[in-house]
Amino acid sequence: MELNFTGTDICAVGGTRSPTEAHYDVVVVGAGPSGIAAALEAKQTGASVLLVDENPVSGALMCNDVPLYFGGRMTAATQNSERMLEAVFMSMPALESAIETEVELLLGTSAWGVYRNGPGLQSLPEQVVGLADAERSWLVGFDRIVLATGARDLALAFPGWNQPGVMGAAALQLLLTRYAAFAGRRILILGSHDLALETALLALEHGLEVAGLVEVRAAPQGSAELVAKLVQARIAIHCGAAIASARGGIDGIEAATLTSGETIACDTICAAVGLIPSIELVDAMHGPRELDARRGGYVPRGEPTVSAVGLCAGLADTGFDHIAYRMDWTRALAEVCVPDTIICQCEEVTRADLLGVQPPNYLTRPAPMCARSLETLLEDGPANPDQIKRLTRAGMGVCQGRRCRDQVAMLLALESGQPFAAIPLASHRAPVRPLPMKILADWHEPAEMEAAWDVWFGIPTQWVPVQDIGTPYEDEHRGMLYTGMYE
Amino acid sequence: MSGSEVVIVGGGVTGLSAGWWLARSGVKVTVLDKFIVGWEASGRNGGGASHYSSPLFDEEQRLWPQMDDLLGYPTEHQKERILIAMTERQWEQYRFVAARHQRLDHPVEVLDVKQVQEMVPLAGDNCFGGVHYKFGGHANPQRSVQAYAWALQDLGGTIHQHSPVTGFETAGGKVTAVKTANATYGCDAVVVAAGPQIPKLMAQLGVTVPLAAARAEMIITEPAPMMPIGGVDGHKLYGRQTMRGNLAYGGGPHEWLDVDEAGPAARPSTPLARNLARRLAELLPKAAHLNVIRSWAGVIENSPDGRPIIDRLTSPDNVVVASMSSVGFGLSPASGHAIHDLVIDGKCSFADIDILKLSRFAGLEPDWRERRGWTALA
Numbered sequence: 092m093e094l095n096f097t098g099t100d101i102c103a104v105g106g107t108r109s110p111t112e113a114h115y116d117v118v119v120v121g122a123g124p125s126g127i128a129a130a131l132e133a134k135q136t137g138a139s140v141l142l143v144d145e146n147p148v149s150g151a152l153m154c155n156d157v158p159l160y161f162g163g164r165m166t167a168a169t170q171n172s173e174r175m176l177e178a179v180f181m182s183m184p185a186l187e188s189a190i191e192t193e194v195e196l197l198l199g200t201s202a203w204g205v206y207r208n209g210p211g212l213q214s215l216p217e218q219v220v221g222l223a224d225a226e227r228s229w230l231v232g233f234d235r236i237v238l239a240t241g242a243r244d245l246a247l248a249f250p251g252w253n254q255p256g257v258m259g260a261a262a263l264q265l266l267l268t269r270y271a272a273f274a275g276r277r278i279l280i281l282g283s284h285d286l287a288l289e290t291a292l293l294a295l296e297h298g299l300e301v302a303g304l305v306e307v308r309a310a311p312q313g314s315a316e317l318v319a320k321l322v323q324a325r326i327a328i329h330c331g332a333a334i335a336s337a338r339g340g341i342d343g344i345e346a347a348t349l350t351s352g353e354t355i356a357c358d359t360i361c362a363a364v365g366l367i368p369s370i371e372l373v374d375a376m377h378g379p380r381e382l383d384a385r386r387g388g389y390v391p392r393g394e395p396t397v398s399a400v401g402l403c404a405g406l407a408d409t410g411f412d413h414i415a416y417r418m419d420w421t422r423a424l425a426e427v428c429v430p431d432t433i434i435c436q437c438e439e440v441t442r443a444d445l446l447g448v449q450p451p452n453y454l455t456r457p458a459p460m461c462a463r464s465l466e467t468l469l470e471d472g473p474a475n476p477d478q479i480k481r482l483t484r485a486g487m488g489v490c491q492g493r494r495c496r497d498q499v500a501m502l503l504a505l506e507s508g509q510p511f512a513a514i515p516l517a518s519h520r521a522p523v524r525p526l527p528m529k530i531l532a533d534w535h536e537p538a539e540m541e542a543a544w545d546v547w548f549g550i551p552t553q554w555v556p557v558q559d560i561g562t563p564y565e566d567e568h569r570g571m572l573y574t575g576m577y578e
Numbered sequence: 579m580s581g582s583e584v585v586i587v588g589g590g591v592t593g594l595s596a597g598w599w600l601a602r603s604g605v606k607v608t609v610l611d612k613f614i615v616g617w618e619a620s621g622r623n624g625g626g627a628s629h630y631s632s633p634l635f636d637e638e639q640r641l642w643p644q645m646d647d648l649l650g651y652p653t654e655h656q657k658e659r660i661l662i663a664m665t666e667r668q669w670e671q672y673r674f675v676a677a678r679h680q681r682l683d684h685p686v687e688v689l690d691v692k693q694v695q696e697m698v699p700l701a702g703d704n705c706f707g708g709v710h711y712k713f714g715g716h717a718n719p720q721r722s723v724q725a726y727a728w729a730l731q732d733l734g735g736t737i738h739q740h741s742p743v744t745g746f747e748t749a750g751g752k753v754t755a756v757k758t759a760n761a762t763y764g765c766d767a768v769v770v771a772a773g774p775q776i777p778k779l780m781a782q783l784g785v786t787v788p789l790a791a792a793r794a795e796m797i798i799t800e801p802a803p804m805m806p807i808g809g810v811d812g813h814k815l816y817g818r819q820t821m822r823g824n825l826a827y828g829g830g831p832h833e834w835l836d837v838d839e840a841g842p843a844a845r846p847s848t849p850l851a852r853n854l855a856r857r858l859a860e861l862l863p864k865a866a867h868l869n870v871i872r873s874w875a876g877v878i879e880n881s882p883d884g885r886p887i888i889d890r891l892t893s894p895d896n897v898v899v900a901s902m903s904s905v906g907f908g909l910s911p912a913s914g915h916a917i918h919d920l921v922i923d924g925k926c927s928f929a930d931i932d933i934l935k936l937s938r939f940a941g942l943e944p945d946w947r948e949r950r951g952w953t954a955l956a
């Protein structure tokens with residue numbers, strides 16, 4: 092039978108999009124100091140402005156180290172969302188003034204995706220940002236978006252790092268300054284650059300014990316002034332040493348042993364080696380970004396409608412090469428890690444399996460599989476973290492690779508003898524925050540969506556069993572699966 | 579043909595499977611891919627392997643359960659599927675298809691709501707019923723791609739990644755070499771399995787291959803408790819529970835694209851993730867609290883009737899073209915076998931695949947895309 096096509100593919104996406112709920116001239120993601128400043132500045136030009144911030148994030152997300160590396164060291168207070176919300180307001184008086192200027196403010200609201208037309212996508216009526224709170228998700232249109240998403244922690248693997256009490260400096264600072272919800276007492280700090288020194292001083296200010304700092308390089312790395320303050324406070328900086336292992340009990344970390352052999356009692360090990368600009372949204376929307384070693388990693392290059400401010404745009408450039416520093420740490424820790432050291436905590440991928448490009452344990456490993464490794468894979472082409480991720484599952488878990496993506500890239504650089512810059516950035520994907528299916532779901536989609544929805548392309552001839560072609564069953568089959576592509 | 583050289587353009591599942599089959603016959607195989615193996619549709623699909631509408635179906639079904647052993651690498655192949663109907667209309671459609679299967683002697687069982695809930699722990703009582711296919715199945719696309727690639731190498735085949743093919747050299751009615759920017763690969767035969775780029779490549783040989791490219795999207799959740807059968811779909815979704823437990827699902831509106839020689843410039847996903855999440859939350863309500871952790875898109879090509887084109891050309895007569903028309907992952911063990919046969923004997927040894935010949939589109943209107951509304955949005 093000749094089919095009489097209508098000229099319209101009703102199963103294609105044109106016209107079926109779920110509508111946006113609002114449109115703002117400017118959307119600012121992240122209500123830290125630079126986000127608030129950007130919102131106020133936009134407001135002054137008369138623009139309509141929406142300012143969103145995911146904080147306070149839910150206790151469940153914190154347990155998964157999203158968005159920062161909390162390492163299970165938050166107190167029960169973080170489970171009380173009202174108290175947490177209050178704490179955000181208390182710690183950020185500028186939020187009040189933003190509200191007074193009629194900036195629309197939404198806290199506890201994450202931006203999980205930014206979408207716009209471009210190569211491979213022309214069906215969006217406008218550029219939109221996907222938002223979600225504890226109840227639901229929705230879309231907001233915008234003319235300009237400002238990303239003030241800050242920076243996240245660089246996690247580093249060493250034997251024993253995968254237990255409660257190993258956390259990141261940004262997470263520790265947030266728990267101390269904003270929420271008063273840090274559950275540790277005695278902290279060993281990894282690193283001695285400004286981030287580590289500032290974290291140590293902050294901990295002291297909050298009446299905590301600092302068990303020492305550990306530095307793989309021969310001398311402290313941060314500003315002399317901060318170093319002097321720590322020396323004055325009699326805090327030891329163990330230079331030319333790395334953490335060799337951490338020991339723990341039921342409540343997590345109890346002590347750390349350094350490569351020098353010294354064992355230091357502590358309940359928290361704070362990784363303060365680096366912060367990474369939080370460019371998830373930029374990368375997931377295929378926005379331009381570039382590696383800038385002096386600004387802490389990949390930073391957005393900026394576009395007329397997408398800009399980045401604050402730490403998201405890069406750490407302050409003091410001339411310090413953050414990448415070289417992190418690679419020194421990676422090299423030192425590669426010496427102490429054993430084959431069984433877990434690199435990806437979510438998927439329990441060990442160092443041996445990562446570098447062996449081996450599949451997870453629920454699959455069998457026949458002899459040819461065991462014979463494969465990163466080394467054999469490199470014969471086919473340069474290392475690509477997304478390919479390694481597909482094979483080993485490192486970075487595929489619920490923390491969305493926050494704990495291991497940077498480490499994996501550094502290990503690949505190290506093991507393949509390439510500079511870090513030669514390793515492509517593993518792709519970020521929306522939703523850039525884990526979002527429960529029922530919250531991400533669009534429960535109010537337009538009727539056209541259901542009418543257009545087919546399991547695949549809605550091509551009437553695609554699914555007719557080959558035996559039925561040219562028989563009466565052919566028409567019957569097409570009729571039953573009819574999608575409206577032809578008359 | 580043993581000892582001769584076959585160059586394969588495209589390291590997706592189709593090209594790699596063909597290369598693996600040829601290497602098993604002692605043919606010297608070189609696979610050229612523009613980037614990394616499986617980076618396009620072959621590594622981004624739903625992993626479904628139950629293509630009863632295809633002449634390659636029996637071979638697909640015969641081969642998948644053996645693939646791990648044959649390749650020597652895990653593919654995560656799992657047997658069987660369950661379709662759950664969430665609307666009255668779906669229930670009617672799914673039972674219709676089930677009846678068809680029964681007539682074709684494909685083992686199926688129609689399930690009532692209680693049976694669905696027993697077999698699919700994440701399902702609810704909000705469904706109309708289901709159909710259990712005691713055939714078909716699914717595998718992990720990314721692992722399968724790499725399994726083909728490694729198995730092919732183990733048999734002495736060569737893969738050059740980051741090697742986009744730019745053209746061909748011809749002489750005496752044959753392609754004598756395949757060209758990339760930096761090298762020329764002499765050959766006795768060529769397989770063009772370059773997915774959406776097939777039309778532009780084949781145009782260089784003066785051959786028109788009618789294909790339209792489109793983008794399709796999927797979402798994936800964090801791991802859920804393992805279900806006894808992972809191939810659960812329905813509600814106009816396709817997908818699977820991975821062996822790790824994640825729920826990976828797709829379906830719904832596609833977007834037609836124009837793709838140039840270099841391939842898709844990007845594969846963006848869209849807010850369609852929300853519509854997918856909604857349907858998945860309805861299909862598997864006991865998993866509705868699970869986090870969605872990624873979404874992605876892939877670009878695939880379709881022929882005017884939605885069926886693959888697997889054909890050996892008459893001129894030049896040493897070229898086999900293979901487009902799987904958006905249903906090529908599951909069929910890959912069988913499509914590779916068929917391509918192998920066409921390269922070596924000019925004829926498929928195990929099935930009548932005349933319906934997949936390119937010549938069926940000889941009289942196709944030049945504006946076939948417009949007629950179907952399959953054109954890219956401006």
Ligand SMILES: Cc1cc2nc3c(=O)[nH]c(=O)nc-3n(C[C@H](O)[C@H](O)[C@H](O)COP(=O)(O)OP(=O)(O)OC[C@H]3O[C@@H](n4cnc5c(N)ncnc54)[C@H](O)[C@@H]3O)c2cc1C
Nearest residue numbers: 588590591592612620623624625626743773876906907908
């Ligand atoms: C979201 C989605 C879900 C899907 N679900 C299913 C499913 O459940 N079951 C199923 O069976 N199928 C499914 N499909 C379809 C299936 O993925 C494809 O049909 C199949 O992967 C096609 O494989 P291929 O090797 O023919 O093409 P591709 O995977 O497109 O591979 C072509 C290769 O050719 C290379 N190439 C292109 N041009 C050149 C050049 N000039 N030089 C060198 N190399 C070149 C490309 O880099 C690419 O690697 C799905 C597809 C998508 C996108």
